[in-house]
Structure formats: structure tokens, C-alpha cells
Amino acid sequence: xxxxxxxxxxxxxxxxxxxxxxxxxxxxxxxxxxxxxxxxxxxxxxxxxxxxxxxxxxxxxxxxxxxxxxxxxxxxxxxxxxxxxxxxxxxxxxxxxxxxxxxxxxxxxxxxxxxxxxxxxxxxxxxxxxxxxxxxxxxxxxxxxxxxxxx
Ligand code: IDP
Ligand code: MG
Numbered sequence: 001x002x003x004x005x006x007x008x009x010x011x012x013x014x015x016x017x018x019x020x021x022x023x024x025x026x027x028x029x030x031x032x033x034x035x036x037x038x039x040x041x042x043x044x045x046x047x048x049x050x051x052x053x054x055x056x057x058x059x060x061x062x063x064x065x066x067x068x069x070x071x072x073x074x075x076x077x078x079x080x081x082x083x084x085x086x087x088x089x090x091x092x093x094x095x096x097x098x099x100x101x102x103x104x105x106x107x108x109x110x111x112x113x114x115x116x117x118x119x120x121x122x123x124x125x126x127x128x129x130x131x132x133x134x135x136x137x138x139x140x141x142x143x144x145x146x147x148x149x150x151x
Contacts, residue, residue: 005138022107051064
């Protein structure tokens with residue numbers, strides 16, 4: 001088991017639909033530690049850097065418009081296998097196909113309004129955390145329940 005940090009963005013639809021608390025609660029209850037969290041309006045420049053891998057795809061312009069349209073919440077979470085655990089909790093990219101019990105499967109119904117981004121690997125997480133947070137914003141601390149979340 002590797003203790004990892006992963007990056008999550010609660011997209012503008014999550015904020016506008018007042019789902020931030022419900023989503024963060026799931027991560028906290030799972031045992032994932034909040035290392036950093038802030039409300040932020042993603043700029044076009046940041047969106048194009050952050051979604052560089054999708055540049056040229058037919059949905060790219062709509063994706064940038066969506067993500068820059070209103071505030072988002074940027075989060076860094078830490079825990080064992082945090083990258084894979086968060087991806088599983090998010091569910092499939094297309095919310096219409098996401099399993100009930102996942103965030104997208106419980107709260108979303110379209111691919112273009114799928115509420116949440118989560119890093120797909122540890123190197124991607126490092127890059128994305130660096131795009132959204134300064135090193136001093138990432139806090140090191142122990143949660144009081146850690147001895148009961150981990151053996
Ligand atoms: P992921 O968010 O599950 O990692 P990616 O394939 O990395 O999925 O796509 C990034 C984001 O681009 C998706 O979360 C979604 O917002 C958007 N997106 C991906 N494919 C489509 C599409 O076919 N139509 C509209 N938006 C899409
Ligand atoms: Mg992705």
C-alpha cells in the first residue's frame with residue numbers, strides 16, 4: 001500500500017448545485033485526509049494547460065467553457081492508494097453510465113456535466129496539484145482517527 005496524494009476538482013456544476021458538502025463528506029468518511037481545499041475560478045489559460053491532453057478533441061471548446069464558467073473547488077486528498085480510490089468513487093466519465101453509489105452515478109446524468117475531476121495517476125496528480133496550489137498551501141498533519149482508519 002502506498003500513501004498517495006491526489007488532486008480533485010469539483011467542477012462548476014457541483015458548486016452551482018450545492019453538492020460540494022455531500023461530495024467532500026464522502027471523501028472524509030472514506031478516510032481520505034484533506035490536505036488542501038479552496039474555491040477558485042479556473043482561468044482559460046489554466047484550463048487549457050490542465051486539459052492539454054484533450055486539445056484538438058471535438059469537445060475541447062465546450063469543456064474549457066464549462067470549466068471556466070463559474071467557480072470550482074480544488075482539493076488535495078491523501079490516503080492509501082488515493083488516486084485509484086478516488087477514481088473508483090467518482091465513477092465512469094459518462095455520468096449516464098456511472099454506477100449508482102459513485103459520485104457521478106448518484107448526482108449526474110451527462111458526460112458534459114459530470115461534476116468532478118480526479119487525477120488518473122500519481123505523476124498526473126503531482127502536475128495538477130502544482131497547477132492549483134503553492135507548496136505552502138499543502139498541509140501536513142495527522143487526523144485523530146488515523147490509528148483506526150489504518151492498521
Ligand atoms: P475523466 O474526467 O473521467 O478523467 P477524461 O477522458 O480525462 O475523463 O475527460 C476529461 C473531461 O472532459 C471529462 O471529465 C468530461 O468533463 C469531458 N469530456 C470527456 N469526453 C467528453 C465527451 O465526449 N463529451 C463532452 N465532454 C467530454
Ligand atoms: Mg482524465
